Amino acid sequence: MIVKRDFLKSLPIFSALPDPILDKLTDRAEEFTYKNGEYIFYEGDPPDWLCIIREGNVKAVKYLEDGKEIILHVFMPGDIFGELAILDRRPYPASAQSMGHTKILKLHYTHCRDICENVPEVRMKLIQSMGEKQRGFVDRLETAMTTRVEKRIAHMLLKLAGASDSKGGTYINLHLTRKDIANMVGTTIETTIRIMSRLQKEGIIESTKTGITILRPDLLRERGGEHE
Amino acid sequence: MIVKRDFLKSLPIFSALPDPILDKLTDRAEEFTYKNGEYIFYEGDPPDWLCIIREGNVKAVKYLEDGKEIILHVFMPGDIFGELAILDRRPYPASAQSMGHTKILKLHYTHCRDICENVPEVRMKLIQSMGEKQRGFVDRLETAMTTRVEKRIAHMLLKLAGASDSKGGTYINLHLTRKDIANMVGTTIETTIRIMSRLQKEGIIESTKTGITILRPDLLRERGGEHE
DNA sequence: TGGGGGCAATGATATAAATCATATTCCTGG
């Protein structure tokens, strides 16, 4: 399985790994495929797996008592999630749900914990990625605390365009439904549809089946930043 | 300075530290005092210090372009903040501001980084505390994404009461202004005042100069949880 | 000791967004 090995090697976290250890890791990494809407794990599950996205996208979701869904984060190909599993052994704080068809590499925590203990570079990378995540949450909170919904959506779109690898951060290579967007910014589907339609009519964004293009990042930033 | 040493020893993170290392650390820990509103550090500062609260409270704040303040977190006595300084060396993502009079112990990152490298127990504790923080953010986001302001406030009060060490989690030992509360849940001062007054009139909470008592946690939970 | 600035309180009004209601289109799985 040369391809799997190369994929692991290509990840920043494992790039410094000596070959023999990498081989063993490759051996132990199990690949799974998921269909749209399937869960990789549920909130509260014992955190036994560290997951890496090979293909597709995964959303971290949480459900309120009234059934309302909150999307905490959208993971991209190459992203690692569930890394708390290795570091602190408490239950997953959210569920991980497949968006469309995905391929996920899973590593059992016992395997990578050893590596993490023994290879300082891997440990460092993992800690750095936790730091990244924390900064991501700060940003996420900033979005969520903004009152006007249009601002929240604008902020979120710009952020996603930056994260999704694309020419100049203007294309969001993701199939997001209006419901997804609503659950990311904490509003209703109807409001999201109205605002997205307005942004589209004004020529600021273009929304297709495959993704969203930000035609005028400048104007969108204005929407996201100013106090009207 | 026996007292300072004992204080450090009393912290979970340093409790496993061998005596000689603890002594050295005690020596290197500098104590500072801050008045209400003073900043311990600013967003964007180089993250040179790990801070521990000896007395008082500190809020982690961020400012939007329009000057609006967002309170990300309120730290309690014994809490550690700025720990990203040791782990990943990127600028602080938020400012730390003193609430009332505080005493802060500061450790330069070079000093504790060595300890962190060499004493696995300390490293573990630190990573665990990062995990805690991440879970805290998830919870924070959950609050922020709730639409009704009353729910958000109820959720936040219950959370604070749990964090603040008090008999049965019904007393918030903190001087929060209505503005603080507004900035924690992302609303205006007026709306906060109205909702807090209502909750007080209904006998659910009691607000005094020194803190807030939750008289009816059950009713508050209802407010925070139900869909009206 | 007296003023002044921050904080709480409250009313009136405007408005953004939730809610309710219905179509229409679009996929997708059988």
Added chain:
DNA sequence: CCAGGAATATGATTTATATCATTGCCCCCA
């Protein structure tokens, strides 16, 4: 290839909350 559920769209109505405006209080310090 068809049916039916999901997603998009749009209108009407209600409601929560932002916004504007004013007042009084308290406490801090000059």
